[in-house]
Amino acid sequence: MDLNSSLDSPVINDPVPSNKSRLGMNSNLRAYSQQDSPLSQVKYSLSNSRKSMGGLDDVRSNGWLDAMKASSPPRKKLPKGSNAQVASIDYDIEDYYSWMLQYPSALDSFDKIIELAEDKKIAIFLDYDGTLSPIVDDPDCAFMSESMRKTVRSVAKYFPTAIISGRNRDKVFDLVKLTELYYAGSHGMDIIGPVSENLSKNHPNSVKSTDEQGKEITLFQPASEFLPMIDEVFRTLIETTKDIEGAKVENHKFCVSVHYRNVEESNWITIGQLVHDTLKNYPRLRSTHGRKVLEVRPGIDWNKGKAVEFLLESLGLTDRNDVLPIYIGDDKTDEDAFKVLRENNRGCGILVSSVRKESSAFYSLQDPNEVMKFLQLLVNWKRQHEKNQGKN
Numbered sequence: 001m002d003l004n005s006s007l008d009s010p011v012i013n014d015p016v017p018s019n020k021s022r023l024g025m026n027s028n029l030r031a032y033s034q035q036d037s038p039l040s041q042v043k044y045s046l047s048n049s050r051k052s053m054g055g056l057d058d059v060r061s062n063g064w065l066d067a068m069k070a071s072s073p074p075r076k077k078l079p080k081g082s083n084a085q086v087a088s089i090d091y092d093i094e095d096y097y098s099w100m101l102q103y104p105s106a107l108d109s110f111d112k113i114i115e116l117a118e119d120k121k122i123a124i125f126l127d128y129d130g131t132l133s134p135i136v137d138d139p140d141c142a143f144m145s146e147s148m149r150k151t152v153r154s155v156a157k158y159f160p161t162a163i164i165s166g167r168n169r170d171k172v173f174d175l176v177k178l179t180e181l182y183y184a185g186s187h188g189m190d191i192i193g194p195v196s197e198n199l200s201k202n203h204p205n206s207v208k209s210t211d212e213q214g215k216e217i218t219l220f221q222p223a224s225e226f227l228p229m230i231d232e233v234f235r236t237l238i239e240t241t242k243d244i245e246g247a248k249v250e251n252h253k254f255c256v257s258v259h260y261r262n263v264e265e266s267n268w269i270t271i272g273q274l275v276h277d278t279l280k281n282y283p284r285l286r287s288t289h290g291r292k293v294l295e296v297r298p299g300i301d302w303n304k305g306k307a308v309e310f311l312l313e314s315l316g317l318t319d320r321n322d323v324l325p326i327y328i329g330d331d332k333t334d335e336d337a338f339k340v341l342r343e344n345n346r347g348c349g350i351l352v353s354s355v356r357k358e359s360s361a362f363y364s365l366q367d368p369n370e371v372m373k374f375l376q377l378l379v380n381w382k383r384q385h386e387k388n389q390g391k392n
């Protein structure tokens, strides 16, 4: 959700005229220079930020605070035997089931999904946090289980598979540890995908390279010129939030995450205001909401939906009606990918949620456990399908 503009539109158009980036690539982004650096002007501290806020009214009146409160339901363990790992404290089962009429379970609807996939090539796109790993208090401890890893490995054996995460690409690779996948970090602003000749025509900033295994890959970083700016914002926010107990700032290379999951609720408004005030000095950046996290990112027209399109193109799977892309994600930022797949019924979006949420996805799954079950069904179906084809 874009906090600076419409709540539903996370994309803002960069008002800055066209230019060439530092890498000599075409870009709609003005090259960032240290002269632009507002760091010297940003001398925040918790106390002067409070003073300058005129009573923290910005964040309250522009809807940030409400959005921060709504960004992730409180968690509690469900009784033993329940399928869901986490749920809202106000878990209203009736309300949840009525919501599921609109977003049916992808497990219950598996046969329907497979019908759609008949004679089509499936491509799988997976978010990481809250989809492959459960949401936990410490982002450094968001590990995926061995059984999930094994499942994702089998998925990648049968279908082209990519992880698209808000995290830094290297961090998400360290957590997933599977070389058979493609990875997009920083909400799709840092992609490693397959090599494709057509890509360089449509995306001049894609670069051919080799990975650590010596495999040829395409590297695409549409916001590379923002690196110094993002690093500066990271350092600023580390400094300004240092006195807020529980606040955590992560550098995800092309974006910065400011976590408030472990911060007293009375201090959320201060966190929101500090991010808001920092952004005032960086008009070319924007912010989005995740689950108890505020994210600062380049204000370019690029998101997880565009990353899906880019990867489909690099896989040679674009503009074809014999392809079924499936995207599974739990967060607001995954909505961009759901929207892309919903357009002209191009594919199938599956929202991971155990509470009512408005979404552009078609189906739902409650939690990472159900995600794993769904992926296993898909693998088993494919194995069986191949066996049957071998017999004929």
Ligand SMILES: O=P(O)(O)OC[C@H]1O[C@H](O[C@H]2O[C@H](CO)[C@@H](O)[C@H](O)[C@H]2O)[C@H](O)[C@@H](O)[C@@H]1O
Pocket (backbone or CB within 6 Å): 127, 128, 129, 130, 134, 135, 136, 137, 138, 139, 140, 142, 164, 165, 166, 167, 250, 252, 257, 259, 261, 290, 291, 292, 293, 295, 331, 333
């Ligand atoms: O796109 P994703 O892969 O879903 O990444 C989105 C954010 O995920 C992480 O934060 C979230 O998960 C944490 C661990 O469970 C949790 O503590 C936090 O409250 C969640 O917001 C990651 O740390 C963020 O930087 C990502 O942007």
